[in-house]
Each structure stands twice: as structure tokens, then as C-alpha cells.
Amino acid sequence: AQRVTQPEKLLSVFKGAPVELKCNYSYSGSPELFWYVQYSRQRLQLLLRHISRESIKGFTADLNKGETSFHLKKPFAQEEDSAMYYCALSGSAGGTSYGKLTFGQGTILTVHP
Amino acid sequence: DAGVIQSPRHEVTEMGQEVTLRCKPISGHDYLFWYRQTMMRGLELLIYFNNNVPIDDSGMPEDRFSAKMPNASFSTLKIQPSEPRDSAVYFCASSLSGIGLIYEQYFGPGTRLTVT
Numbered sequence: 001a002q003r004v005t006q007p008e009k010l011l012s013v014f015k016g017a018p019v020e021l022k023c024n025y026s027y028s029g030s031p032e033l034f035w036y037v038q039y040s041r042q043r044l045q046l047l048l049r050h051i052s053r054e055s056i057k058g059f060t061a062d063l064n065k066g067e068t069s070f071h072l073k074k075p076f077a078q079e080e081d082s083a084m085y086y087c088a089l090s091g092s093a094g095g096t097s098y099g100k101l102t103f104g105q106g107t108i109l110t111v112h113p
Numbered sequence: 114d115a116g117v118i119q120s121p122r123h124e125v126t127e128m129g130q131e132v133t134l135r136c137k138p139i140s141g142h143d144y145l146f147w148y149r150q151t152m153m154r155g156l157e158l159l160i161y162f163n164n165n166v167p168i169d170d171s172g173m174p175e176d177r178f179s180a181k182m183p184n185a186s187f188s189t190l191k192i193q194p195s196e197p198r199d200s201a202v203y204f205c206a207s208s209l210s211g212i213g214l215i216y217e218q219y220f221g222p223g224t225r226l227t228v229t
Contacts, residue, residue, distance in 0.1 A: 044220040105155035
């Protein structure tokens with residue numbers, strides 16, 4: 001079975017402060033991890049995926065297989081980062097994704113001016 | 114492409130009534146997913162299809178829920194009879210599979226369902 005845990009439902013920081021949204025997972029196989037973001041009144045959209053090792057809007061996330069974590073980080077938070085963030089996991093085998101995503105409960109990030 | 118299209122955007126109905134939610138995936142995508150979002154439980158996968166065939170419906174809460182995908186461009190999620198605890202935002206998403214690659218899921222705007 002696969003599971004994704006986001007321990008914080010709410011996270012508040014001030015503008016310019018570092019922010020870290022935590023994500024832990026459990027999966028016996030080779031996982032693919034994603035972060036999705038949902039801004040107010042907008043649809044859910046992909047923020048980044050671990051396989052790309054990219055930085056989007058200043059956010060980065062490193063897959064730590066030893067700690068089974070995929071925390072999302074940004075050194076200097078901006079007010080426009082305020083949103084709901086979901087960590088998600090997809091199982092895969094032989095390079096083929098199973099397609100199904102398991103989402104965490106989500107973390108609402110609020111960045112105060 | 115207009116992206117994933119869902120209708121209606123808002124639905125208010127009385128307990129016991131039948132509710133049908135509709136989804137049009139992105140053209141060419143071969144996976145379609147139905148999710149439910151609530152404050153208490155977050156985002157839950159209800160069912161997903163691959164090439165119009167249901168693959169995993171283990172997330173469907175109970176027999177009151179059913180989903181169909183008669184063709185590659187249309188899917189429905191039906192609740193009959195509806196109950197107040199079904200009130201939630203229902204999302205449809207689609208994606209494209211590929212060996213050796215993982216494609217992102219594209220979400221629709223959601224249908225906000227309120228059952229009174």
C-alpha cells in the first residue's frame with residue numbers, strides 16, 4: 001500500500017522568510033513524487049516532480065529515500081505563494097508509471113506581508 | 114485545448130436526489146481520474162479509467178456512487194441517492210501514459226456539490 005503524509009494542515013510565515021512544507025511517504029517500490037498547488041479559485045496544477053530535479057517559482061524538493069521524505073522548500077516566501085499544497089506519489093515499475101496518484105492531506109500555506 | 118472540462122461547476126440538490134457530474138478529458142489522454150476533496154479528508158481518488166476501462170474503483174465510498182466512461186471524450190460520476198455527507202468538491206483529471214515517462218495529471222476546475 002502507498003501512503004503520503006503531510007503533517008501540517010496549516011503553515012504561516014512572513015514574507016521573505018524561508019518555508020518548508022513537509023511530506024513523508026510509504027511505498028515498497030520505486031516511487032515518483034510530485035508537488036501540486038492549488039491557488040485560490042484556480043484548479044490544481046503540477047508544481048514540480050522529483051524526477052525533473054527542477055526549481056519552479058523558487059521552490060525545490062529533494063527526494064530522500066532514507067528518510068522517505070520529499071519536503072518542499074523555498075528560501076524566501078512571497079505573498080503570492082499562499083495556496084494549498086499537495087504532495088503526491090505514483091508507483092512505478094520498469095520505468096512505467098502506474099498512473100494512479102496518492103495525495104497527502106494537503107497543507108495550506110499563508111504568507112503574511 | 115481548453116483543458117479538462119467539468120460540468121456543472123456548482124450543484125445544489127436535496128438529499129435523496131440523483132446527481133450526475135460530467136467530465137471531458139484532454140483530447141488524446143488515455144487516463145481519467147475522479148477525485149473528491151473535503152476539508153477533513155483532503156483529496157481522495159475515487160476511481161480511474163485507462164482507455165475507457167475502469168481500473169481501480171476501490172476509492173468509491175459505496176454503491177450509491179457509480180462512474181462510467183462510454184468513450185474517450187466523456188465520463189460521468191453519478192450519486193444516487195445523494196446524502197449531505199456527499200457534499201464536497203469533485204475533480205476530474207486526465208493524463209497521458211508512456212513507458213519510461215511519467216506524465217502529469219491535468220485537473221478540471223471541479224464541481225462543488227452541496228446536498229441539503
